[in-house]
Amino acid sequence: MEDFTALADLASRALGGGVVHANDEFFAAADHLVLPAAPGHTPKTFDHKGQVYDGWETRRRRGPGHDFAVIRLGAPGVIHGVDIDTAFFTGNYPPFASVDATALPGYPGPEELAGAEWVEILPRQGLTGDSGNRFPIGDGRRFTHVRLNIYPDGGVARLRVHGEVIPDPELLPKVFDVAAAEYGGRVVDCSNMFYGHPQRMLMPGRAQNMGDGWETSRRRDDANDWVLVRLAAPARLRFADLDTSHFKGNAPGWAVLTGITATGDQIELLPRTALRPDTPHRFPLAKGPEVTHARLDVFPDGGMARLRLLGRADRDHLWERMRQCLEP
Numbered sequence: 001m002e003d004f005t006a007l008a009d010l011a012s013r014a015l016g017g018g019v020v021h022a023n024d025e026f027f028a029a030a031d032h033l034v035l036p037a038a039p040g041h042t043p044k045t046f047d048h049k050g051q052v053y054d055g056w057e058t059r060r061r062r063g064p065g066h067d068f069a070v071i072r073l074g075a076p077g078v079i080h081g082v083d084i085d086t087a088f089f090t091g092n093y094p095p096f097a098s099v100d101a102t103a104l105p106g107y108p109g110p111e112e113l114a115g116a117e118w119v120e121i122l123p124r125q126g127l128t129g130d131s132g133n134r135f136p137i138g139d140g141r142r143f144t145h146v147r148l149n150i151y152p153d154g155g156v157a158r159l160r161v162h163g164e165v166i167p168d169p170e171l172l173p174k175v176f177d178v179a180a181a182e183y184g185g186r187v188v189d190c191s192n193m194f195y196g197h198p199q200r201m202l203m204p205g206r207a208q209n210m211g212d213g214w215e216t217s218r219r220r221d222d223a224n225d226w227v228l229v230r231l232a233a234p235a236r237l238r239f240a241d242l243d244t245s246h247f248k249g250n251a252p253g254w255a256v257l258t259g260i261t262a263t264g265d266q267i268e269l270l271p272r273t274a275l276r277p278d279t280p281h282r283f284p285l286a287k288g289p290e291v292t293h294a295r296l297d298v299f300p301d302g303g304m305a306r307l308r309l310l311g312r313a314d315r316d317h318l319w320e321r322m323r324q325c326l327e328p
C-alpha cells in the first residue's frame, strides 16, 4: 500500500481547511491544528494563560467527558489516513484520541455540525507524546468534515488528514485547472526534488517566495529534470501556466509539455519553448485528445513556482468517482 502521508492533507489551511468549533481552547487555539507548516516550539515562553504552544491545547479536565475539535476539510475527499501529531506536548498530550467524519452539503455551522450524522473512522487509539501518531483509514466514502476527539484533554500540535480529493462536479466550471491539488491533481513522479517538492506547484494562489515551489539541484549531466502529474480527471488541455516567479538565477531555460492518454500514447502539447526567469507565462496548447497525465520537462534543471493546466474535464468520469464514494 502507498504511504498515505504522500497524499494531500485535505484539512490543511493551504487548501482552505479550517476549524469550525472546539469545545475548549483554554491554553492554545485549535486553529493551529490545520497550519501547513511543521510545528515549532520555544521553551519558557509564557503568555497570560501559560506556556505558549504551537498547537491546540485544552485545560486540565476536572469532570467527566472529553474535548473535541471540528474541522472543515479544505478539499472534500476520501480519507486514507490521519496523523495526530503531538509534537512538543510531553507532560500534557492526550493519552487517547478518536476521529469521526461526516459529509454535508454547503457551509454548515457549529450547530448543524453538532446535529450531523457522524461516522467513527478511527476508533479510540492510544497516542504517544511529542510524536507523530499515524493511523490508516479504510473507509471509501467522501467526507467534508472531521471531528478530533481527545481523551480526556491535552494538546495536539497538528491534525493531518491525508487522502484523495474528490471535487463536486456540480461546482466545477467547464474549463478549470485540472492539475490543481484542490481538485485532485497530484504529482506521481519526478526526476529530482532536492530543494522543493513538486506538489507545491499545484497548490492554490501565487507562490509566496522561492521556497514555495518545485526546485531541483544543479544538473551536472546531459539529462533534464521532469515531473509527471496525474490530472484531477481525464481532460483536453487548452492552456498551461508555467510560472517561474521568484526563480531569478535558477529558472529553467526551456520547457516541453507532453500529454499522456489512458492508453499510454504521448502527445506533444507544448514544443520546446524558452522560459524567462521570474515570469508567470501562459501558453496556448496544441489541440489534442483527452489525456490522463501530463509530463513537464524542464531544461536542463531549475525551479518552477506554479504549474496550471487549464482544460475541459470528462464530466462522466467526475460523476462516476462521486458515485463510487457513496459506499464505505
Ligand SMILES: NC(=O)NC(NC(N)=O)C(=O)[O-]
Residues within 6 Å of the ligand: 027, 049, 050, 051, 052, 053, 057, 060, 091, 092
Ligand atoms: N507547562 C505546561 O505546559 N503546563 C500546562 N500547559 C500550558 N500551556 O501552560 C499544562 O498544565 O498542561
